[in-house]
Amino acid sequence: MNSVLIVEDELSLQELYELILSINGFKIVGKASNGYEAVEVYKSLSIKPDVVIMDHRMPIKTGLEATKEIMQIDPQARIIIATADEEIEKMARSMGIISFKSKPFSNDRLINNIRKAINNPPVQANI
């Protein structure tokens, strides 16, 4: 079973992602409500998740800041940015994220993107 870490400060979305992913056969290995928690949870996991779904605009630490730190800890991390901030796409891609999704998107697209991310090799960061 493929594993996912959900990073999202919107609690309703966090719960919905969990539900969608569970129904579609993914295991949720952790949840975080801000970038700081995301890095801490990622570090604490002995077996790293196959995919991280990462929001950007969050309190304490943004998704991009957290992505940068996670990529430093684990350059093989597969991170999908799922955000309402389209303008950060270029910056996010340069960090080596595997996919970028602008909200709102369908559940199908989310699942397809996760599957694609798992089947593809991680992207090399260029910053």
Add this chain to the structure above:
Amino acid sequence: MPHFEKELEIKNRISHIFLTIPSEEMYGKVLPIILKRFSSALGYFGYISDSGDLICPSMTMSIWEICKIQEKDIIFKREEWGGGKTIWGRSIEQKRAILSNESFNTPVGHLTIENILVVPIIFRNSVIGQIALANKPKGFHQDDIPIINDIANFIAPLLSARLELKNQRKYISDVENSLKISESKYIRRIEFYKDLFTHDVNNILQSIKCASDLLFFNKRELEKGKKLEFVKYTIDRQVARGARLVSNINTLSKTDENGVKLRALNALDYLNNSITSLKKIYFCKSFELNIENSTQDTIIYANKMLIDIFDNILLNAIRFNNNDCPRIDIRITEILKNSKKYLKFEFRDNGIGISEEMRKFIIGTIPEALKKEYRRVGLGLLTVQRLITLFNGELVINDRVKQDPSKGTNIIILLPKVKI
């Protein structure tokens, strides 16, 4: 040339300069004509500014290079020459031409003054400028006074029109600059609100899209996992959140207009209405809400937008809360601060808390709000802060447990009471 023709020619030349030279160069062009008429070597022609100082633009075009005074200026502050301290000051204050054929004690570097004739330029009984002539080879004569007065009287309406035009141009330029500043502030503020609005709307749409896809494609799984109610309820919550967002935008746009009218109203009624709405929105979620009120009189100065303050605080306390049973404790007391009576509301919740950075941002000023790095905050508490400021109240955001923001928030609001 007969005497009157000579004066007429001088006036024609002065008029021509006033009409054809729009800049302050005009003063330097008029002065030599008058100097020549009186065979004077030195002089100045200037105007009185709005602040009462004497400004002599002609100086830069005549004596500037030869005067050796350090840090010389064409502006002569009123306090330097007022109160009869100087002959030109007396001429302005007494509104009359004055001559002196005695040499002056001048500062080091100043040009030697052997004699002087000064005349105020008076328009509608106000001194608007001055002409000074000096160093006439054989000295000035009393007969020079009516001639210089005649020239000053001729110049008066021309100079007045020139100064009026200058003031109008300055006024227009000030208004244009002020408009540009306001426009730029307004655009930045609109951009800021637009950004927050777009972000929140996209998140609401995302939640609704996720929930509706689940209902459409995974209804059986939801029923099996007893999650159907949760998903339906999520949609209701998001719709309520969208409505609150629209209400906040409306409120913020209203408060951007000049001032709001305040009236006496019962704050407790508004709080109770807000709690009733909260219970309707979160009918599916259990939460604990306690009110401790130690005052009978809850009449304050505010307006109907008070409901937006309570709605935002209460909704945030539940929305940003990871506990199975969110808890909100409300305490209402009366306090005296700086001799003023306030109604104090404390909202203590066990939510995810508000970081120090966010607190500074919310309590801070609008320019802070425009900083991109602070866009993580929602419109809710910004609306609360804006309204409390308009109601002449105060907002304080503390940790529920001191120095541990993750244990929840204690939001304190002070609203001025109506004096009875």
